[in-house]
Amino acid sequence: MPYPLDNTLPVSATEPYVLVADDDAPTRCFLGDAFRQFGARVALAASGSEAQALTRDEPFDLLVLDCRMPDGGAVEILNYLRNDQHARSVYSPAVASSAELDTDAQQALLAAGFHAVLPKPCTLQDLREILALATSSHRHLPVLDDSLALNTSGTPAVVQALRGLFRQELLNLCGELDELSADTKALEARLHKLRSSCGFCGAASLSEHIVSLQQHLKLEHRGAMLPLAAFRRSVQQTIEALSVT
Known part of the structure; x- marks a missing residue:
């Protein structure tokens, strides 16, 4: 584990399934370890093609996708996913992550369909709040009750x-x-x-x-x-x- 984690932070009572896709190994390890500490199961991908294969076959509760990776970044992965109704993660909340995002770029990502934008480097508090997107996806409430x-x-x-x-x-x-x-x-x-x-x-x-x-x-x-x-x-x-x- 390359970064110390704060064990005083509460762990989620649920077990959401999170995909972390990032071509930077230390970042990938840090994000994966942090989400596991918060009670999530985590799958890791080092490229766009790996992420696409996983989202096609696995029902993730949250996707955390780096904007720049070999074989396609966050936008390319999301476009692929939203156009494949047979993918098991087609409706999963998606978060775009990047070390270089100005306000216009962040707004463009939100307009493209991402639920949130995660600037890097990030904190454990950032990740805990991002994980709330996954835990809320466990609630399948009716449109009209x-x-x-x-x-x-x-x-x-x-x-x-x-x-x-x-x-x-x-x-x-x-x-x-x-x-x-x-x-x-x-x-x-x-x-x-x-x-x-x-x-x-x-x-x-x-x-x-x-x-x-x-x-x-x-x-x-x-x-x-x-x-x-x-x-x-x-x-x-x-x-x-x-x-x-």
């Missing part, structure tokens, strides 16, 4: 009316999210309001994504960018589900 909505709102008629209003709220949000993501206070306020609506309408999965965003905002953590890609997908899935209810 009718029993939750009825318990909160009372009657099917009330739930139906509230869901109609909620759908319009989400459609409005889609057009405002880019602007909101640049204003932390405005985004926090919008998420608080939206989370309340999720409870009344039984939007269980979206509520979980909102919690994740709120946690990132409270931490003000620069090592892991806001997981907006997953949030956008959840918003769209909820809109689609509301359209057929």
Whole structure:
């Protein structure tokens, strides 16, 4: 183990399965050892081709992909994966890591579909927070939970009316999210309001994504960018589900 690890940090109660792909051996070893300390199972890859083969055959809960590797970096791996519906890790949260990333490059990676960006060198705290993406992926919550909505709102008629209003709220949000993501206070306020609506309408999965965003905002953590890609997908899935209810 090339780096000492802080054994006082808590280990996750779950056992997420993490892929670490990096062509730098010391970095690969450090990341792998850190994730294992936090309770994860870890597979290692030293090139893009190795990472692609593993993501095709293994159901990972988190992918940590270096931006520059032989046979393709993080972007190439993610593009390959998202276009192969038979890959077992096709929907796994993905994190791009690099030692050279300015703000524009980070935003471009998030727009490409990464859940977070991990600048190197990183700390154990960075990795613990990144691992939260994997532990949250163990929760397979329904897009709409009718029993939750009825318990909160009372009657099917009330739930139906509230869901109609909620759908319009989400459609409005889609057009405002880019602007909101640049204003932390405005985004926090919008998420608080939206989370309340999720409870009344039984939007269980979206509520979980909102919690994740709120946690990132409270931490003000620069090592892991806001997981907006997953949030956008959840918003769209909820809109689609509301359209057929």
